[in-house]
Amino acid sequence: MMDEIKLVKYLSAELSDNEIKEVELWLEIPKNKIEFERINQLWENSSNFQNVELFQADKNWNNMKQRMDSLQQKSHKERNIQIFRYAIAASLIVIFGISAFFFIQSTKSKNNIQFVAGNEKQEKPVILPDGTSVYLNRNTHLSYDESFNKKSRVVTLTGEAYFDVAKNPKKPFIIRTASTEIKVVGTSFNVMAYANSDSVQVLVQSGIVEMYSKSDKKSTLRLTVGNEGTYVKSDEKLKSQNGYDTNMLAWKTHQLNFDNADMTYVVSALEHAFGKKILFDPIKLKNCRLRTDFDNKSLDTILSVIKESLGIKVSIDGDVFTLSGPGCK
Amino acid sequence: MTLNLSDNEILTRIKKGDEKAFETLYKSFFSTLCMFSYRYVKKTEIAEEIVQDVFFHIWEKRNQFELTTSFKSYLYKSVHNNSLKHLRHQKIVLAYENSTAFSGSERVTGQHYLEETEVYQILHEVIHNLPERTQDIFQLNRFKGLKYQEIADQLQISVKTVEAHMSSVLKILRNKLKDYGTFILACILLNLL
Numbered sequence: 032m033m034d035e036i037k038l039v040k041y042l043s044a045e046l047s048d049n050e051i052k053e054v055e056l057w058l059e060i061p062k063n064k065i066e067f068e069r070i071n072q073l074w075e076n077s078s079n080f081q082n083v084e085l086f087q088a089d090k091n092w093n094n095m096k097q098r099m100d101s102l103q104q105k106s107h108k109e110r111n112i113q114i115f116r117y118a119i120a121a122s123l124i125v126i127f128g129i130s131a132f133f134f135i136q137s138t139k140s141k142n143n144i145q146f147v148a149g150n151e152k153q154e155k156p157v158i159l160p161d162g163t164s165v166y167l168n169r170n171t172h173l174s175y176d177e178s179f180n181k182k183s184r185v186v187t188l189t190g191e192a193y194f195d196v197a198k199n200p201k202k203p204f205i206i207r208t209a210s211t212e213i214k215v216v217g218t219s220f221n222v223m224a225y226a227n228s229d230s231v232q233v234l235v236q237s238g239i240v241e242m243y244s245k246s247d248k249k250s251t252l253r254l255t256v257g258n259e260g261t262y263v264k265s266d267e268k269l270k271s272q273n274g275y276d277t278n279m280l281a282w283k284t285h286q287l288n289f290d291n292a293d294m295t296y297v298v299s300a301l302e303h304a305f306g307k308k309i310l311f312d313p314i315k316l317k318n319c320r321l322r323t324d325f326d327n328k329s330l331d332t333i334l335s336v337i338k339e340s341l342g343i344k345v346s347i348d349g350d351v352f353t354l355s356g357p358g359c360k
Numbered sequence: 361m362t363l364n365l366s367d368n369e370i371l372t373r374i375k376k377g378d379e380k381a382f383e384t385l386y387k388s389f390f391s392t393l394c395m396f397s398y399r400y401v402k403k404t405e406i407a408e409e410i411v412q413d414v415f416f417h418i419w420e421k422r423n424q425f426e427l428t429t430s431f432k433s434y435l436y437k438s439v440h441n442n443s444l445k446h447l448r449h450q451k452i453v454l455a456y457e458n459s460t461a462f463s464g465s466e467r468v469t470g471q472h473y474l475e476e477t478e479v480y481q482i483l484h485e486v487i488h489n490l491p492e493r494t495q496d497i498f499q500l501n502r503f504k505g506l507k508y509q510e511i512a513d514q515l516q517i518s519v520k521t522v523e524a525h526m527s528s529v530l531k532i533l534r535n536k537l538k539d540y541g542t543f544i545l546a547c548i549l550l551n552l553l
Binding site for chain 1: 379383386387390391392394395398399402403404405407408412415416419420474479480482483487498499501502503504505506507508523524526527528529530531533534537
């Protein structure tokens, strides 16, 4: 029986030529070949399991629960009529309550000003009262309250935004995320603070930025031009590095540069820049390298360039792109 | 994960109208069943709809509902059938059945291939039950396409450790295959009787 270490390395293309011959010799025996074909079938299909993240049971459950509840209502029709009367009364009270709430809110409005970018990112920046411009990426929420620009300039961010902060040394500009605060005087930089990500990332294009965690405001990370600062939520650590990947800003700059990049990198850069899901077989396409610059090109155009230059097949199903093909030499 | 014994337990509780038990069943199968359906229907919303309908049917008919096999095979078979029904409705099933991509048709020529539902059932069970570390390593290799050395660097462990984790996955798959092998054989024998 072929040992698992060798066999799995064979499947993962990790073996030397000599070892490959050894496995192929083992495969010449029909019984082994049958077992191998089944294992290989499972192994090949296992990469499909990354699609799993497309489907979220928790989200869907609410919808299912509604269907179940409506079913229950049907089955108790008679009792329902009575319940229905109560429901109307209750909802009238709720509606009244909600409108009262909004009425009160609107009388003391301008308390909290919010900007939300949904599925589409905003091409035009949001201009704050101090003259700072903020570009919001997709699924991003930015807010500030009426004290903004009085003593200091505080905004709250979830998601990703590029800030071009108006210079004002007297009023520091502070960005609050769930876990960190970022303090600046006047500079431009990108903040990535998605709720579902384990890290908050800051890329500095000009000026100086200070970053610290909310739990420990004393240890500050000072970032200058070209620096990247990261806060990892799970181990509560701040770290900085020199230089950053300019493709991370492509959602705003519309510039993508690939210099001999592999498909794993290309796909992750495109996913981030365009907010779309792209699936591919990393094993088959592992030798494909892309060396091209894209300036202000749509995802369709970029994918057709990849298709032409690397012989990769591109298919689209709704909002999901799939790259496939025999791979590159 | 879902032994026949606990399947029975879950069924009894669902029959009593226990929503928590139903929710557990739903959540442990939903994503992989959707993915399985997506392989056929190629639309995320339709895959979700098909899977939800299968579950809804169980809940709606819970008083009359009987399990002859396990929830796992019932769910996969139903999603499989309903996905094909959807395609047939779209009149593209013929093209699909003729395409070589359909591993079910390969079974006719080569008996040793597994049916697609079996493939997904096995993978579902194996991947979901891997220890966390093994799962991370497996995903980096299979989903992100990283080489052993790259995984070792990223996780700051030795290549030998990566090897050990990866081979443990194969070992589990191999054992599962053996179970399935005898199961399939038993079914064939029963049919003959």
